[in-house]
Each structure stands twice: as C-alpha cells, then as structure tokens.
Amino acid sequence: MTTLRIGYESYWMLSAAAGPCPPLAPDSVTEVDTVVVGGGIAGLSTAWELVRAGKHVAVLEADRIAAGVTGHTSGKLSALHGFVYARIRDTHGAEGARLYARSQQDAVEHAARVAAELGVDCELERRPAYTFVESADHADEMRDEADAAREAGLDASYVTGTGLPFAAHGAVRVPGQIQFHPRKYLLGLAADLRGRGGLIHERTRVVGLDQGEPCRVTAENGAVVVARDVVVATHYPVFDRALMFSRLSPRRELVIAATVPEASDPGGMYLTPERNTRSVHTAPYPFREGQRLLVVTGEKFVPGTAGIGSVNARYERLAAWMYERFPDAGLVHRWATQDNDTTDLVPYIGRFHPATHHTYVAAGFGGWGMSSGILSGRLLAAHITGAALPAWAELYDPVRLHPRETTAWLRRQSTVARHFVGGRLTPSYVDSPDEIQPGAGAIVRIRGRRCAVHRTAEGEVRALSARCTHLGCLVRFNDAEGAWECPCHGSRFDVDGSVLQGPATRPLEPREVESHDDLSG
Missing domain, CATH: 2.102.10.10 (Rieske [2Fe-2S] iron-sulphur domain)
Known part of the structure; x- marks a missing residue:
C-alpha cells in the first residue's frame, strides 16, 4: 500500500502533488483578454469559466496554485454556514437570505457537475451538513436558524439526533451537501484550463495595477500583463483601491486530522459555534486500510494576537476535544487556514469599486470559501462576458453599504487602531x-x-x-x-x-x- 509522510502539513497538499507552472519571464509583456490575480478556488474557478466562454486568460499566482487558503481548508462544500441565515435575514431581509441560499446551493451543485464533466477524481461524497450545539444555552438560537434556513429555501430541519458519537442538544440539518478533496478538484480545473489555451504562471507576485484601458498588471520581476479586465482573487485584496481593508476582518483557524476506523465515521459534516468553534467531518484515507481521515477544525483567532506559546496551546485544546469525543483517533496531520469576514457576513464579489468597469474582486468568504469561490467564478464570468447576471449579483456587490454595517465597520476600525497604536506604546515583548x-x-x-x-x-x-x-x-x-x-x-x-x-x-x-x-x- 502507498505510504504517506506524516507531519504538520496539510493533508490536501501532501496527497495531491502537481507539476510547476512557469513564472512570467522578467520584464516580459503578455497580452490577454483577462488576467486573474490569485490561483486559489476563486481565481481558478473564474479563469476556467472565462476560458470556457472563449476568453484568453492568464492566472498569476504568487506561490503555487491551489496551495494557499484552498490547499489548507477543511474540504467542506456546503450551503449551511453555521448561524448565518437568521443574521442575513436581519441585515438583508428575507429576500436577501433566499438569494444567499440559492447562490450557495447552486455552487454546491455546480461543483458536482463540473467534477463529473471533467472526470476529476476529487473524492466527492454527498453528506448531510449539521450545525449543532451540545448545551441548551443556544437551543432557541438553533431553532431560529433552522426556521431561517428553511424560509431561505434550503431543505433544512431542526433535529435532536445526529451521527455524532456524543449527545447534541439540537441541530440544523441540510441533506445532500458535499465533502471533497479541494486540491484535486482545482488541479483538475487547472489542467482543463491549460488544455483550452489558458495560461497559468506561478511564482509571479503581482505588485502593481494600472486600471486604464486596457489595464496593466505588473509583477515584482518587472513582467507586465495587459488585459481588458482584471480579477483580484488574492483572498485578501492586495490592492486597497476600494478601501476593503477597512471592511474585512482576518481570522486564522487551526485544523487537525486523525485516522479513525470506518465504523467511527459520523456520516456527515458538523459544526458548532461552541468552544470557539468546532467542525468535524471525514474524508477517504487510502493510506491505511479500513480507516477514514477525521478532519477537526476550530480555535479561531486574529492573526498576530495569539501570544507567545498560545497557538501550540490552541492545537492541544483542539486535539483534547477530539480525543475526548473520538477516543480511537490517531493524530497524523495538523495545519492552519485563514479567511476574512465582511461586516455583514456576505462576501464581496463584483466590481472592485464604483469608479471601475474592468476590475473585479472576490473576497470575504467568512470561512466558506469552497462554495463562495465557485460562486465567484460564475458571477465574475457573467460580469466580464456580458452574460445575464444572476438574481443574487446585487447581494454580493462590493460597492454595497447597508446601514447595519456601520456599527461593525466602526468596531473593526477600533480594533485596528488598538493594534496600530497600542503596538507602539506597549513595551517590547522581551528585553534581549x-x-x-x-x-x-x-x-x-x-x-x-x-x-x-x-x-x-x-x-x-x-x-x-x-x-x-x-x-x-x-x-x-x-x-x-x-x-x-x-x-x-x-x-x-x-x-x-x-x-x-x-x-x-x-x-x-x-x-x-x-x-x-x-x-x-
């Protein structure tokens, strides 16, 4: 049987190798229809949709494609996003919640169709998704979320029984969601993209953007790509033209993976907001016969705020939680991922700022980048090709500003100011x-x-x-x-x-x- 090196690295990265794509030649000039900055799920999905529509596209990635956030995600593709539907209903109204549910579920189904069409073996499995709580403290909130998700159009129900090996006080259940190998899925897209004439250049960090007509994107080695349209899909926008740094909050989250007997598979994807978030699901693990890979995520924190020794302590807490509930688990991998939250919980997908008609952005996925990244590809491709926009385009418009965002925006600025000023007033962490x-x-x-x-x-x-x-x-x-x-x-x-x-x-x-x-x- 094939063996896999054990270590503190992403399982998705270790189990799906890929050959390199050449960087842009220094000081070269390349002309395409669209240049996509960022080779994660949003960037590659967008580029693939555009190539299929007949566009000449170049993807520029600072490191390796499908190796950043996408290569370190948990591997869940679902329209059930924790306690999101009741909050979006409060912020964007019942119609906004319905559009959010339709767009996210559409992304789930689109991924299944694409994987089948391309014959990509990305270990795709249909499973129900659950948002659950162990205590009665959040029971009313859980019932409200079930009602909101059902009203939004999801096949959601409130249940008290799950496949978990421990008691849950209550849960929201949505069937027919997906768990898959995200890197294998994207490598399949990349191969088809290149086969259709699309360009992918790795180790090409973009440092400049001229939004003229045409647009010009400049890499740190002096290479230039000239294009009618530009898509910025760098997870957190590397350009601040739209002042998005004031509307996005970064958070890092830890992931551990362990082998468990197939009989211990809980048979679904589970998430609880309790204990600083805990998420559980499994994946195929061909390296040990009769075993599944249990993927556990949690311990959210703002990057740079954990304190000396704190991140390792967080890993230990996450592992202790896992061993308490899955005593037959054997830890084999650990890694971390990162995402950004918007002020109203809805991603920014569309025109980068009001003054542009040829620069687009996808950001702020709030920990749900698999569905939102695929959604971004379809929505941005419609913007660029002039196709009819889906009904949910306005919901995701980055230019939007809802009154209820103001409080969250002010709170975000206060937090940044504390870090910016407080870091300079606080004494050095060590004297020598x-x-x-x-x-x-x-x-x-x-x-x-x-x-x-x-x-x-x-x-x-x-x-x-x-x-x-x-x-x-x-x-x-x-x-x-x-x-x-x-x-x-x-x-x-x-x-x-x-x-x-x-x-x-x-x-x-x-x-x-x-x-x-x-x-x-």
Whole structure:
C-alpha cells in the first residue's frame, strides 16, 4: 500500500502533488483578454469559466496554485454556514437570505457537475451538513436558524439526533451537501484550463495595477500583463483601491486530522459555534486500510494576537476535544487556514469599486470559501462576458453599504487602531534575544527600534523590521507555524521576511545584528 509522510502539513497538499507552472519571464509583456490575480478556488474557478466562454486568460499566482487558503481548508462544500441565515435575514431581509441560499446551493451543485464533466477524481461524497450545539444555552438560537434556513429555501430541519458519537442538544440539518478533496478538484480545473489555451504562471507576485484601458498588471520581476479586465482573487485584496481593508476582518483557524476506523465515521459534516468553534467531518484515507481521515477544525483567532506559546496551546485544546469525543483517533496531520469576514457576513464579489468597469474582486468568504469561490467564478464570468447576471449579483456587490454595517465597520476600525497604536506604546515583548529559545521569535528593541527577532534551531539570530509592509502595524510571532503575523489585516511573513500571505506584497526589511550590545541597546 502507498505510504504517506506524516507531519504538520496539510493533508490536501501532501496527497495531491502537481507539476510547476512557469513564472512570467522578467520584464516580459503578455497580452490577454483577462488576467486573474490569485490561483486559489476563486481565481481558478473564474479563469476556467472565462476560458470556457472563449476568453484568453492568464492566472498569476504568487506561490503555487491551489496551495494557499484552498490547499489548507477543511474540504467542506456546503450551503449551511453555521448561524448565518437568521443574521442575513436581519441585515438583508428575507429576500436577501433566499438569494444567499440559492447562490450557495447552486455552487454546491455546480461543483458536482463540473467534477463529473471533467472526470476529476476529487473524492466527492454527498453528506448531510449539521450545525449543532451540545448545551441548551443556544437551543432557541438553533431553532431560529433552522426556521431561517428553511424560509431561505434550503431543505433544512431542526433535529435532536445526529451521527455524532456524543449527545447534541439540537441541530440544523441540510441533506445532500458535499465533502471533497479541494486540491484535486482545482488541479483538475487547472489542467482543463491549460488544455483550452489558458495560461497559468506561478511564482509571479503581482505588485502593481494600472486600471486604464486596457489595464496593466505588473509583477515584482518587472513582467507586465495587459488585459481588458482584471480579477483580484488574492483572498485578501492586495490592492486597497476600494478601501476593503477597512471592511474585512482576518481570522486564522487551526485544523487537525486523525485516522479513525470506518465504523467511527459520523456520516456527515458538523459544526458548532461552541468552544470557539468546532467542525468535524471525514474524508477517504487510502493510506491505511479500513480507516477514514477525521478532519477537526476550530480555535479561531486574529492573526498576530495569539501570544507567545498560545497557538501550540490552541492545537492541544483542539486535539483534547477530539480525543475526548473520538477516543480511537490517531493524530497524523495538523495545519492552519485563514479567511476574512465582511461586516455583514456576505462576501464581496463584483466590481472592485464604483469608479471601475474592468476590475473585479472576490473576497470575504467568512470561512466558506469552497462554495463562495465557485460562486465567484460564475458571477465574475457573467460580469466580464456580458452574460445575464444572476438574481443574487446585487447581494454580493462590493460597492454595497447597508446601514447595519456601520456599527461593525466602526468596531473593526477600533480594533485596528488598538493594534496600530497600542503596538507602539506597549513595551517590547522581551528585553534581549538571549531570552528567545531556538525556533522561537519575539519583538526586541534594536538601536531604539522594535525588530522582529527569530532564533533558528541552530541558534542563529535573524532580525527584521517589525513593521508590516502593508500599512505599518507591528507583527507578532506564531510559535506553532514559525511565522510573523500582522494583527491588523492578516499579512503573514516567513522568518526570513518573505511574504507568505497578503495583503502585503513586499517582504519585511532585514535589520543588521552586529553584536549583543546592538541587540539589547
């Protein structure tokens, strides 16, 4: 039987290898109909829809396609999104909730059709989705959500029995949803896209956008792509023309995966908002006969706010929860994912800002990027090709601004301001690099400036500017993933300063470390 390397990496990444796509040649000029910035599920879905419609499309990805958020998701494709329908009904009215349900369920069915059409073996399985609670504290809220989801058009019901091996006080159930291998699905799309003449360029980080006619996109190596239309599908927009950084809240979430006997499969996809969110489902695991892969997600936090030692502690809490409820589980993988919440819980999909007719965006999926990414592809392709827009286009319009968003927007700005100003008023986290253990990192004052200092496993000390290159907030160290994170807008950097995740596009600047006196002075 094939063996799989065990480690703290995404199972989806480890179990679906792909050959590289060439980067754009330095200082080259390429002309296409549409350039898509970002090679995740939203970007690749959009590019694939456009290529099928006869457009010449180029996808530019800063790293590897299907390797960012999509390569580290939980692998659920569902229209049941926790406690979302009652809240959208309150914010956008009953019709808004119906349009949300129709669009999300349409995305679920579209993925099934595409996988069948292309013959992609993405381990797609139909399962019911549940939002559940273990205590009676949220029982009324659960019943209200069941009513709201049913009124929105989903085949939703309130139940007290589930397939979980522990008691749930109540749950919302929606049948016929999907769990699948997201990376295999996207690699299938990418192969078909290239087969139809589409271009994919990896290791091509975009740093500039000129929204003229035509538009011009510039990569950090000087390469330029000229196109009539541009789609920004970088998870968090790398350009702030629409001031979306003030309307998006980043959050990171941990994922662990364990083997369980097939008999222990709970037979569905489950999510509870309790205990800082817990999500459970399984996937095929061909590497161990008679076993399924149990995928457990939870422990949400804002990047850069977890504190020293906190992320590892969160992993331990998540694992303890799993072992308590699935005692025969055997941990084999752990990873983390990241997404952004909008102020009204509905993603931004459409024109980037009011002044443009050729630049589009897909962002703010709120942890439900599989369905919203596929939805983005269909909606943005309709915008660009001039096809009839679906009924839900206005609901997702990024230009929208509902009165009830104002309070959430002000709260978001207050949080960012606390990080931006408070980070500068708070003393350095450690007084000397001598306090930093191998493999750890902390903020240290060097020559009067706060620097992000990391000590390698071999004891070498590396110092970087602690100021995020996006808007200047101070970064913090994530001990479990060995990365610097910005608490304001979610940018992430490797210990050498290189960008792991936007919206930042430039690395953290290195700082000279000449002696112990330089470090502690």
